[in-house]
Amino acid sequence: MSLNTKRMIVAALSFLFLAALLVVAYQESQRFRVEEKLDPVVTAANSGCVDCHRKDSPALVMEWEDSRHAKFGVGCVDCHQAAAEDADGWMHEGARVAALVTPLDCARCHAREYEEFSRSHHAKAGLIINSLDNVLAVKVAGMPDNNADAINGCWQCHGSIVKLKRDEQGEVVRTGKEHRPVLDADTWPNSGMGRLNLDGSMGSCHACHSRHTFDAKISRSPENCGKCHMGPDHPQIEVYNESKHGIAFYASRDAMALDKDGEWVLGRDYSAAPTCASCHISAYMTPQGATVANTHDVGERISWTLRPAISKKQNLVVYDDGYKEDYMDSRPLPAVGDSIDTEEKYVESEQLLAKTVRRRVSRIVPWQDRRAAMKGACLNCHNDHYVDNFYEQFDGLVDLYNDKFGIPSTQMMNDLLADGVLDRNAPFEHHVQWVYWELWHHEGRRARHGASMMGPDYTHWHGMYEVSKHYYTEFLPAVIDAAAEKSSAMKQKYERRVAELLTRDEHLWVKGLSPKEAEELRKAYMKRYNQ
């Protein structure tokens, strides 16, 4: 090989080497692109907004400048733009905008998240509007012309039906030289999870992804969920805080990688503790090393419903168009391929309406699969023996609540309704209705939620202790009192019912032990202590 040939080869190889180095540099630039702290990008469309609002609401602009949106040039108009048909839109400094950003606006970029979220329990949180909870706020606590309890209370978590303010003729009230439509103060501001929006969409992304930084660390933090998942009727955050999971989280918050951009995977990006998001939403490592993609359908991994008076295991029926329905295990499941009528609630012209839609079943997810999906998160830290035994403990508590209190008290209430003692249209007329309500809706849920997330005090003292005490000392006497108000015959009937009930094994303790039982117990103690 001549010297010249060698030189040519050296030149050619150097060229190839440099080209390979360029590929390395490109890969590196791709890897670090999202993690860099870039300057906010103010596009031409947004520069006007930023200039004015920097003076009018400087903190808001600062927050946005700190967001990932700003780094990628996603600015005011991109989210606040309004179509001609958006009733709350108006022309503002040359652009048609709306104050309220809905999930449909976010879906322009986050289509997958929108799809998942809009099928979730979170998006449907506003459908409680006709429930007993709402009766309590609107009727019991409220007045015909003052709905402030529902507005400031229930709806700030469950969401309002957003409405435009109208005058006596029904015309939309407008204000200022730009004729901005005024939103009804009863319905907005509102960041409730299940907000029913003017454009027909359900939900509020802002409920978890607070504007205007939209920091992932907020939605990953348990406090974020604690805004709504707390209190006497569903104290999830309190239960979490007293659990080993919560203790570990607060002790090692710095090790949780809450700030990480992109995927946040349990078992890969962090290990110190699970937050609410870790178990219910986020990705986790599996024994095979793969990750389960995070889902914005928050109920997917829940196998029990702990919400109603009687808990049931819940299967999931998924239809061709992605629509989903929970089927309690007491309800017969359809077969894949069946066409069935489904009841779908929707919002149109500021009204919550319902329609029947025929849909084809495409998939059935049994409760066992939902539980397995949850266990996948648990298995990142615990072995299967541990996790299986935990679920046995948890199931045991739910069964206990159901069998001893939930089912018998509900049966008793149904009988009172059937006998005309209670009126379905007057849900809080009698004392027994209040006691029953708190028995399952407050105390019974506390017990079940406590067991579901390893909160011992909520399981017992705030939970089962309260349930049992009120069952014996308030509920059963109140049943008889309510019956007595109807007639003396009815009183006698329910006295008999209660007496019969108390002869069941689990209630024998109320009457004390028989001499024979006392002797048996004494023998057992003597044997135990070798006397």
Add this chain to the structure above:
Amino acid sequence: MADAKLSPARRLQQLFPFDWSLLRHAGAEPVPYHLKKWWFCLGGTPLYLFLIQVLTGIALTFYYVPSPEEAYASVQAISTDIRFGWFIRSLHKWSSNLMIIAVFLHLLRVFFSGAYREPRQLNWMIGVGLLLTTLSFGFTGYSLIYEQLSFWGATVATNLADAVPLVGPYLAYFMRGGPEIGPQTLTRFFVLHVGVLPTVIFILLGLHILLVRLHGVTELQFEGEKLEERDRFFRFWPEHVTTELMIGVFLMYLLTILALIWPAQLGPPANPAVTPEVIKPEWYFYFNFRLLKLTSLNVSVVLTGVLLLIVIFWPFIEQWLVKRFRMPQSVSVGLGVAGFLGFLVFTVWESLAH
């Protein structure tokens, strides 16, 4: 007082009185004709890869933390958070593998071309020393990652050391810094990897190259090849240097491509409480690992030691055999082929086994 009229070159000469013509003389070393064939340049390849190891190794040391609590996390940070960290780590990993291959190939070539024979016996022994040092680099470096496999690889290796007759237990205790692998072990491996072994390899390399220069490169002539006297040698500069440069740039290209396609991976972190189902050392220890599986711990260690001693002292053993038993030199080639094939078969066997 310095003479103001002195030229800068002369002034430099005054400040650093070195006879620069010596360098020119060194560069003018005549190189035997056969080195025009690139496969005779494999001695330079490990040197070249070693330089890459030094540079990438220094870069990695900036970020690596040699403590059991932080070692794995720091390697993870190098692979994911540090700019170009994955690339430097991949270069270091691939270059170490290629270096071991190159040293093996160089050894084979020297063996089969008989270049270890008198008067170059000592340089052969130094060369084997270099191979052992390189393998020690590979072993200690792999252990520093502190992932599950490297941890258990280190455990097996120190158990092997334990089985060496007489000194074994002391050697194993010294390696581990205690009766079992612990915080001391990682520190020791780190000091060996970035301090002791580099010093050893620098000394051995210096001696190795010095001896090559003092003895001159063995002249080879192939059958049927007739060379004119003026063709027997060619110049070190620029001819041979260009060949080396060619190999060098090719290696850089190859390493970059390997790093791009197969970047260095990271397994689960070391867990002393959980023994993985499959423990495997790096491929260059497959031979020993297979031997260990086929025999017992003690037998495999003694057998490896004996084989190693034969390899180290082969130039003298061969001389003795020829003198004493009139053994033809071709027997050496046969033994070499058998030894190499044995090594290859054991390595492939182990790589296919689970």
